[in-house]
Amino acid sequence: MAKRKAISIKDVARESQASLTTVSLVLNRRARRISQATKDRVQETADRLGYRPSRLAQGLQAQRAGFLGILVPEIKHAFADVYFGEIISAIHDHASEVGWKIILEVAHPDYIQAGQHVELFDRHFIDGLLCLGVTDKDAFMRDFEDQARTVVVVNNYLPDCELDHVICDYRRAGRLAGRHLLDLGHRKIGLIRGASEVQTTWDLQRGLNEELAAHDGSLPDAQVEDGLYTEEGGAAAAIALLERNADLTAILAGNDKMAIGAISSLKQAGHRVPDDISVIGCDDLHQGAFCDPPLTTIHTPIYEVGQRACRVLLELIEGKVESARETLPVSLTVRKSTSPRKDADTGT
């Protein structure tokens, strides 16, 4: 119980017969005007006493928190989401490498209502914030357009918004997926989008559309369904798509979770994957390799996105850069959930 009092710089000063100033200078390697003898004496005393500077006092003095925040949307058990988790890992890894700590926040409606997202900055909890899973509907993001609140949006962006961001090339993801399915002979393709209030899902749709159009195909609205980025949503969306389009032979899902949900419900409904219908995801989550069948997907470098976003945020905080937008390349990962169309008239 007896929380023995922590030793402060004062204790070191008294014990080493030097002034506060001298101790501080020595310990921060800023002691150009101090004799070697004194330096040694101070350092030895600090080591012996086990002195550790209080970061509260340091932060107060320097007027900086030394923390970065990560804001995730309010979904059930947000941190149990593999996609967010991967980004959080990336941010943590980069941040801790350069001596920053990270705190976790969830954009619960009450939280926003109370203005806590703003207090994060105003009360010196953090020096910068990374926003994950942001959608067009998150009006509170406008509060971050204030210069004093440094924010980077991770793997999405907002329309008509000055906030910096780092994203994957979802338009190219759409094209790659479309190309892959076209190459396999598929012509009638369904799209399970995330949600219409997410800009990158439109990019994906645009990319798929462009690729189809280049081969005289198209993507009518009836072949598009929102799956809300969840397994359940993907499962329902796949069934809905097939009900409206019995002759669909392939589906692109906006993320791997929806693809896995889709495969699950398709199999349950008696369709074989990929023999009757091919499914391609987008993310390349680890678990995709352990599905049955293992999931073909567009690899999006979300770990790198997290790292870059963190780096960019730090550059903004340190004033090294005024603003930054980055787009990272994607690639195709072929496994077993896609195959050539069975009754293909692969002609031309």
Add this chain to the structure above:
Amino acid sequence: MAKRKAISIKDVARESQASLTTVSLVLNRRARRISQATKDRVQETADRLGYRPSRLAQGLQAQRAGFLGILVPEIKHAFADVYFGEIISAIHDHASEVGWKIILEVAHPDYIQAGQHVELFDRHFIDGLLCLGVTDKDAFMRDFEDQARTVVVVNNYLPDCELDHVICDYRRAGRLAGRHLLDLGHRKIGLIRGASEVQTTWDLQRGLNEELAAHDGSLPDAQVEDGLYTEEGGAAAAIALLERNADLTAILAGNDKMAIGAISSLKQAGHRVPDDISVIGCDDLHQGAFCDPPLTTIHTPIYEVGQRACRVLLELIEGKVESARETLPVSLTVRKSTSPRKDADTGT
């Protein structure tokens, strides 16, 4: 750029013609000796100026950080792990409800080597720490036996160790799984453990053993294999078990990830699940419901474990309690990955 200076309590004092003390007392509702008129004037001024107290100054004064830490083991992309993620969500939810923030730390060897886990406390980064995924090999945990460093071990415990913990009843989990498989007619059962340096995995084994013994069965070493809690490990362990015991008809895996890996490799090797071999997991992760076949598993209330652990930690910090150990009950969730033994001589 121009970070306009934040307004401090001093500004409110000047602007409202009151002293620092008065402002502080009013704003903290401790102003029993202040006239209503002054209270109103101060409050109004504070609101008008948008005053927000600096938590660095508050923390310095109160000698507390206001943060809790979460320490996870160094595995690749630790936060992308659904199991840890669920616990982190639980901790976050409880902590933020009662006004605490949480920071994330990874027990990287260099990190431990540098003593950063201890600095967390000594430099006032946190007031308490929750340790996830701890094993017997984590010698650094001994550093937390110091009274001044309040720690709770989450969902595991250490042998001969005074640290507080909250866990699930893994012994009972072993018994429930054993009972379920025995009821289905299985007699030769394999166990994929996590790792031998984890106490709870021994509890699970002990539970299974007890249940088998109660039915004149046993669990020879040849029927036990470590799967390191990963999909890959579970996949390899399942194959190894079958190679050593061709007549195995059921497998219990120490967590759902290993169960999913096991099912994947079993199917790849031509075994049908559950027709040829039943597989039961332990965790009840969300994704278990979307496997093929959907996973039968022991439901462990890890969300509740996280919440309880956080609550216990706060009680320890506030000195409301001296020490605490809790064990939470588990239950069986039956899905489709287990079925009656085909050639069962179910006779007693």
Add this chain to the structure above:
DNA sequence: TAACCTTAGTAAAAGGTTTTACTAGTAGCT
């Protein structure tokens, strides 16, 4: 010798809050 420079170091302010101990003024009582 006066003026200046260098070395080795320190006092004090600043950063923002909470809290303890105090004061000035008024009212009530004898």
Add this chain to the structure above:
DNA sequence: AGCTACTAGTAAAACCTTTTACTAAGGTTA
């Protein structure tokens, strides 16, 4: 008038660092 009791409020210390501006002592130069 003298004493106590209360009201409304404040000055100053404490929490711990960093940094600016200063000093004392000794040495060098014109």
